[in-house]
Amino acid sequence: MASGASFYEVLGISTGASCQEIKSAYRKLARTCHPDVVAMKHKADSGSEFMKIHSAYSTLSDPQKRAQYDRQLYRYTRSPNYSSLPCENMESSFGHKWETDQCW
Template identity: 40%
Template sequence: MERGLEGLSYYEILGVSRLATTAEIKQAYRRLVKYHHPDSPLARKDGASAERIRQINAAYAVLRDPQARREYDRQLGSRQVLPRPSPPQTVSQEAVLREAWVRQVYTPLNRVLGPLLASLKPQLNALSADPFDPDLLAAFGLYLEKCAQKLAQAQQIFRRLPNPSSLGGVASRLYYALNHLEDALEELSYFPLNFDDRHLHTGQELFRRAEGLRREAMDAYAKSSP
């Protein structure tokens, strides 16, 4: 069975669930193709390689074909997708896992996400003074690069530990908040390429949804507290 970048499955390369529909797989593939376009600032920052693009194309070639996908699924076997709950634990074990996850994942992740989610509006206000000004565009590009670094940091924090079962709802909301942020930065990165305001509006809406999910996660955590 073939595996992709750094041992990832084709689903992980495209960033979709094994239950993803054909339409969702196509959407993820198109998003990655746009992200890795040579003119994309995020792609340049990420240092995308020809090998990475080849792996993305290879993953899509298999997963878009129903028969090839069924055969691949048979070879792949059952795998877990983030967020990863821990196996059932005793009450005392659950309490220990919960304390560790809150300390090492939930708390530091919120410290990164809070300022990041609040940072877009001032940047858009500054850019609105003259969206075609080279200096403002350069500053906006630098801002997006810093956001990408913060997002990578947040994603790394999220992967530190599997979430305890009692905090599955919290972890799930944070996971999708991170996904929305990734999509938002992709959308915003297209504006300096074509000056289409729709990219700014879409990016802003995705930031808003990510913040909503983060607040839902905080509420779910508060309700789950012993």
């Protein structure tokens, strides 16, 4: 699992996953990645991996935390060509500049 992965990628679910899907994915991963379940030679790796899984679950299972996380995720994943001012240089489908279209 990538270190820069989103919480959705960590749990292996879609961004529109239900609470039940989140819980199910967490439990499935916890059974395989929890340090108490993993063999001794992999315990160091499983501890940090399990912490990522638990962090993803604790954020996505709380509706308020999830909404805040989704806003942050959207802010960082939107198109790099997206202007900080949404109406800047925007043209309508008729080829007019946005400023002239607002006078209808």
